[in-house]
Amino acid sequence: MAVAKRENHHRVLILGGGTAGISVAARLMRKIGDVDIAIVEPSDKHYYQPLWTLVGGGAAKKEDSVKDESSLIPTGVKWIKESAIDVKAEDNQVRLQSGRILSYDYLVIACGIQIDWDKIPGLPETLGQNGVCSNYSYDLVDKTWQFISHFQGGNAVFTQPSTPVKCGGAPQKIAYLAEEAFHASGVRERTNVFFCSANPSIFSVRKYANTLEKVLKRKRIDARFRTDLVAIDGAEHRATFKNVDDGSTFDLEFDLIHVTPPMSAPDFLKKSTVADSAGWVDVDRGTLQHKKFENVFSLGDCSNLPTSKTGAAIRKQSPVVVSNLVEVMQGRPAREQYDGYTSCPLVTGYNSLVLAEFDYELQPQETFPFDQSEERYSMYVFKRDILPQVYWYGMMKGLV
Numbered sequence: 001m002a003v004a005k006r007e008n009h010h011r012v013l014i015l016g017g018g019t020a021g022i023s024v025a026a027r028l029m030r031k032i033g034d035v036d037i038a039i040v041e042p043s044d045k046h047y048y049q050p051l052w053t054l055v056g057g058g059a060a061k062k063e064d065s066v067k068d069e070s071s072l073i074p075t076g077v078k079w080i081k082e083s084a085i086d087v088k089a090e091d092n093q094v095r096l097q098s099g100r101i102l103s104y105d106y107l108v109i110a111c112g113i114q115i116d117w118d119k120i121p122g123l124p125e126t127l128g129q130n131g132v133c134s135n136y137s138y139d140l141v142d143k144t145w146q147f148i149s150h151f152q153g154g155n156a157v158f159t160q161p162s163t164p165v166k167c168g169g170a171p172q173k174i175a176y177l178a179e180e181a182f183h184a185s186g187v188r189e190r191t192n193v194f195f196c197s198a199n200p201s202i203f204s205v206r207k208y209a210n211t212l213e214k215v216l217k218r219k220r221i222d223a224r225f226r227t228d229l230v231a232i233d234g235a236e237h238r239a240t241f242k243n244v245d246d247g248s249t250f251d252l253e254f255d256l257i258h259v260t261p262p263m264s265a266p267d268f269l270k271k272s273t274v275a276d277s278a279g280w281v282d283v284d285r286g287t288l289q290h291k292k293f294e295n296v297f298s299l300g301d302c303s304n305l306p307t308s309k310t311g312a313a314i315r316k317q318s319p320v321v322v323s324n325l326v327e328v329m330q331g332r333p334a335r336e337q338y339d340g341y342t343s344c345p346l347v348t349g350y351n352s353l354v355l356a357e358f359d360y361e362l363q364p365q366e367t368f369p370f371d372q373s374e375e376r377y378s379m380y381v382f383k384r385d386i387l388p389q390v391y392w393y394g395m396m397k398g399l400v
């Protein structure tokens, strides 16, 4: 890469102004104040994506999940409204879409996960039509509720792919809400609900899986594990699944299908020197510092941290990144450790939720002094009314 001009140099450069990028910028400003920080972020809008489950289930408005990016960039932080297209960590440089080259002393990579709609043949052209919907896009999320609320019976199918996804619980949460909505609209008795997941079981942590298995049974949801959606024909209302163990395929007719699409690391990171062999940013799972480049950190969905990709995980990763970054800036080693904490508020109905919280070892790490594996109304209210406030006014301000 060519040499960056002086005005294109920043003490700390953050790629991505989503959950992780804003949280780190806000915390850094609080911790060390007078420091030159820039965020590279192409989008005008910032989304609180956890609300999309409730939007798809008709229990929230999608407009409540979005704010202007400009309102979240912390005061004193420079916003570079562009996309990064390459990272050359050996030269401390980042190339932008416009061709401009930025250089940095320290880099934080927080670009999120890429949704690979086109990895399912037939999916892009039928999304939002023919009963095919997905909560994984702001533009489409209200179609989910439109299709669920107008459903007249038949096969309602909910999928979970074999790739890592953001919020591993979201694919099943919408199935639970839909099933309850079908009761309310009087079509449940003429509906078959399928949950087709590439995973081997309903949840990776046994304590919560025990409850969710009962939920599946109570709701008479036909759960088919180790099945991965591989093609969809919208006009014919036909979905093709592959058995991930023996490679065989089978078709399922659908009247409604909620697709959780395959996801991967952003393409530009996959081919950069900061990526591991799968394309994720290769960081130490404790310190979140890059394994090769000491002045590079990463967190959130684009990192290779072996935990479930959630905003809740970022709430615990962000203080570790900031603390270690400041240590390294002062010539000391990164010492703060992240233990893999993540959380999944598993909505099991319109008034019930299992709040799963666990770490790298899949050991529960619960916040409340009661058994969180039980379905609770209080935890549903917590997700619906409290967590969005914690996000906008706590996490995005660098306070929690």
Ligand SMILES: Cc1cc2nc3c(=O)[nH]c(=O)nc-3n(C[C@H](O)[C@H](O)[C@H](O)COP(=O)(O)OP(=O)(O)OC[C@H]3O[C@@H](n4cnc5c(N)ncnc54)[C@H](O)[C@@H]3O)c2cc1C
Residues within 6 Å of the ligand: 015, 016, 017, 018, 019, 020, 021, 040, 041, 042, 043, 048, 049, 050, 051, 052, 053, 082, 083, 084, 085, 110, 111, 112, 113, 135, 136, 137, 166, 167, 170, 266, 268, 299, 300, 301, 302, 309, 310, 311, 312, 313, 314, 343, 344, 345
């Ligand atoms: C339907 C759904 C339900 C969910 N439910 C929950 C939940 O209940 N609880 C929970 O904790 N989490 C939940 N999540 C997951 C949570 O939203 C994500 O894990 C979290 O937002 C990830 O933060 P991030 O900063 O890594 O990525 P994001 O918040 O997605 O931000 C990435 C940012 O990087 C930007 N970017 C992308 N490419 C580039 C580039 N080339 N250059 C510069 N910038 C770039 C993007 O524009 C974006 O602003 C859910 C997500 C979905 C979709």
